[in-house]
Amino acid sequence: MPIINPYISQNIFSAIKKAENILLVSHIRPDGDSLGAILAFYKFLVGQNKKSVMLVNDVLPAGFKFLPHFNQIETDFNNFRGEKFDLIIFLDCGDFMRSGLKNYEDKLKDVLAINIDHHFSNDNFGVINLVMPEISSTSEILYHFFSALDFLIESGIATCLLTGILTDTNFFIHNNTSHATVKSVSELIKSGAKINSVLENIYTTPSFKSLKLYGRALARLQIDTETELATTAIFLDDLEEIRAVEDDLEGLDNYLSLLNDVKGTLILKEHELGFVKGSLRTTRNDVDVAAIAKNFGGGGHKKAAGFKVAGKIVKSETGGWKVERISQVT
Ligand SMILES: [Mn+2]
Incomplete structure (x- = not known):
């Protein structure tokens, strides 16, 4: 022990x-x-x-x-x-x-x-x-x-x-x-x-609202050829239309982490206007998602990490979803 x-x-x-x-x-x-x-x-x-x-x-x-x-x-x-x-x-x-x-x-x-x-x-x-x-x-x-x-x-x-x-x-x-x-x-x-x-x-199964949100996230799932991450995005409009809250997305990262042919997964959530939250997961020993999160001022574990950053969610040139950061005015 x-x-x-x-x-x-x-x-x-x-x-x-x-x-x-x-x-x-x-x-x-x-x-x-x-x-x-x-x-x-x-x-x-x-x-x-x-x-x-x-x-x-x-x-x-x-x-x-x-x-x-x-x-x-x-x-x-x-x-x-x-x-x-x-x-x-x-x-x-x-x-x-x-x-x-x-x-x-x-x-x-x-x-x-x-x-x-x-x-x-x-x-x-x-x-x-x-x-x-x-x-x-x-x-x-x-x-x-x-x-x-x-x-x-x-x-x-x-x-x-x-x-x-x-x-x-x-x-x-x-x-x-x-x-x-x-x-x-x-x-x-x-x-x-x-x-x-x-x-x-x-140990509860996802609610109706959760499954509707999962559906949207799964439909948008894209592999970014540069980062080799499976990426997806959820926007404030999704939450509004489904009358869901961000917590209804709980469990999606665990579900996506079952994907075995990518380096890891990245779920981007439009948190409030102008802010994006990211949730990263991997099952691979040679990938450190905490290091990726750190680039965005976040942190966590090697296999599960997250961040919150000023910016918006956009399509990346390499096929996935990414955050376009808003530079902080100092
Ligand atoms: Mn803990």
Whole structure:
């Protein structure tokens, strides 16, 4: 099993013991891993008799409301007015920006920051950093962290961690799935994780609107002969005509990644007028899509990455779809 650096885990644990008011933060555009990790950590702190609050500075996806304490997650930092935190723990945030707290950087600059994450691109922005890119998910890191501390994982925490691991590995399909990942899941189920309820709630087939959007994206699928990526585009008009939202496209990148005769896939989404979001996937070991995303100011993992850039979606000269960037006026 992966070894959590005992020096780092003890450092984290003693910072928690000393702290009186802890702020837990996970990333904007929350997913199963970020939510599973923050809820599990909150329950862990309750078990340590520690005062803490959870913050996801964004809209929460209702699909995860079956998780314990979900409705205690605060979604606006401004609601903590007057609170004084002496420890902030970032979970599943590849960098500080992902926390969505840029506007509050000044207020937080004197608070001890712990950064627990599994993104390759993590820049170790915390004072204490437990960053393990070789592990499937932040939830799996927490499983190993709690185990290293001999903390008894009860059924509620197990359910949260299981949710994080299953979503970030896409049910063991992604190649971040290791022997340790599967073993962790087995142990979590032994600890009472409600696997049936997790599967019922998160393994859902796409909705009608999703399938209509997939249809448009598939009809526009083009291989770019220069980049050798399968590329497609979704525009604001598509969302409007189908009365769908961007979240209805969720899952399309996993579906497209089944394509095996290209280097990878790129889905371009017109995000708001003048902005384009890109989502990149590959299954190949010799392709690093995080490097491509970096060219557009984004980041992520070697096999899954994304970016958001000022620009518009156009046809490329080499047969695919690309972003025509709008140069920033400085
Ligand atoms: Mn994650």
